Amino acid sequence: MASHSLRCVTCGAVQPPAAVPSTCPACGDLRGTLDVVLDLPAGGLRPSDLGTPGEGIFRLSALLPLPPGAPRTPLRIGDTPLYDAPRIAARLGVAAALVKDDGRNPSASMKDRATAVALAHAASIGCATVAAASTGNAASSLATIAASMGIRAVIFVPRTAPAPKVSQMLLAGATVVMVDGTYDQAFDLCASAVRRFGWYSRNTATNPFLAEGKKTCAIEIAEALGWSGPDVIAVGVGDGCVFGAQHKAFTDLSAAGLVRSVPRLVGVQAVGADPLARAFEAGAGAPEPMVPSTFADSISVGIPRDQVKALRAARATGGALIAVTDDRIREAMRLLAADLGVFAEPAGAAGLAGLLDLSARGGLRPSDRVVAVVSGHGLKDTAGAMSAATGSPLHVSPDDSALAALETLPR
Numbered sequence: 001m002a003s004h005s006l007r008c009v010t011c012g013a014v015q016p017p018a019a020v021p022s023t024c025p026a027c028g029d030l031r032g033t034l035d036v037v038l039d040l041p042a043g044g045l046r047p048s049d050l051g052t053p054g055e056g057i058f059r060l061s062a063l064l065p066l067p068p069g070a071p072r073t074p075l076r077i078g079d080t081p082l083y084d085a086p087r088i089a090a091r092l093g094v095a096a097a098l099v100k101d102d103g104r105n106p107s108a109s110m111k112d113r114a115t116a117v118a119l120a121h122a123a124s125i126g127c128a129t130v131a132a133a134s135t136g137n138a139a140s141s142l143a144t145i146a147a148s149m150g151i152r153a154v155i156f157v158p159r160t161a162p163a164p165k166v167s168q169m170l171l172a173g174a175t176v177v178m179v180d181g182t183y184d185q186a187f188d189l190c191a192s193a194v195r196r197f198g199w200y201s202r203n204t205a206t207n208p209f210l211a212e213g214k215k216t217c218a219i220e221i222a223e224a225l226g227w228s229g230p231d232v233i234a235v236g237v238g239d240g241c242v243f244g245a246q247h248k249a250f251t252d253l254s255a256a257g258l259v260r261s262v263p264r265l266v267g268v269q270a271v272g273a274d275p276l277a278r279a280f281e282a283g284a285g286a287p288e289p290m291v292p293s294t295f296a297d298s299i300s301v302g303i304p305r306d307q308v309k310a311l312r313a314a315r316a317t318g319g320a321l322i323a324v325t326d327d328r329i330r331e332a333m334r335l336l337a338a339d340l341g342v343f344a345e346p347a348g349a350a351g352l353a354g355l356l357d358l359s360a361r362g363g364l365r366p367s368d369r370v371v372a373v374v375s376g377h378g379l380k381d382t383a384g385a386m387s388a389a390t391g392s393p394l395h396v397s398p399d400d401s402a403l404a405a406l407e408t409l410p411r
């Protein structure tokens, strides 16, 4: 494990290592999110310091800010498959396309990486109750991993959270507070409750340990590619924490001497919920809040809480924050399912949707090796999946007349 300090992303002030995660008091919650700065060995790290691929993210403890002996979930987190997708590469006009299937985590989204690290931290400082606001996935992840560790979870979700995600939370025994409002309102309510009741906060962005968990996705990608490449990583963006964390992975890997180049990072929003893409396009330092509207519920965010790190990730890597239509996301869901066999929820397909848009406007190079991160599983939102499906079932009677109907099918 690596010892660490916490530094404000805006003013650079080093914060005392608070027991309960928080932000820089001078810069506030939105602008004063904290970077975890790892104290790495002077000689850097070797690949063998990162354990054996397949054992899950805690094998990466040399790059994680956890105290020795911090309690861990027994669930296997991370080390998800990275699939070669030649038909998608041909469609994009690039040398190689890879798909990181992070829907293969215990609660079926990449949020488990973050929750596992945050709950190890919470348990190491003796917190018994952890709270989070969420569009749905962070909440079902918190419920799942808290259950595995005997920690109480209190969850704030908007009433629009898809039923499969809510069923995960209830079955895992979490207290679910359904807020009659937007995710952004649920977030503010949860933040007030955390302050009043002293719970440990798993709220995105304001807990710097979450990005430390999410960065393990890009570490696994770089490792799988022999520490060289890819050229582009694309992922869906709501609050921007997942996206900023992929940048943090390469910051740490560069500091550890494990990589020499950093991919262009492409963060993908939906056009109805694209404050970060607009700010990027305008060269602005901060996004304008908006009332979000997209069928991709996990990225339906109007006030991006990890805005500083997200804009930094796009700008520092020569990447971009872009917005795609809901129909483009549906197209990406169909491609992932039909050309690869990977079932993605809408936000999980947003990364590939962004690559499709970039390809259409000449934003990818023929030599590029690109990675689309599928950040959530399709069964998380079956209504969203049905809205992307083009075919419909053949309806037949359970008798011989069905065989006649099947005559026209290919043999």
Ligand SMILES: Cc1ncc(COP(=O)(O)O)c(C=O)c1O
Pocket: 109, 110, 111, 135, 136, 137, 138, 204, 236, 237, 238, 239, 240, 241, 242, 243, 298, 299, 345, 347, 348, 375, 376, 377
């Ligand atoms: C499946 C999925 N993809 C992408 C995201 C975007 O993550 P962030 O809000 O950190 O930008 C989320 C967040 O809930 C998610 O659940």
Ligand SMILES: [Zn+2]
Pocket: 008, 009, 010, 011, 012, 013, 024, 025, 026, 027, 028, 032
């Ligand atoms: Zn500050």
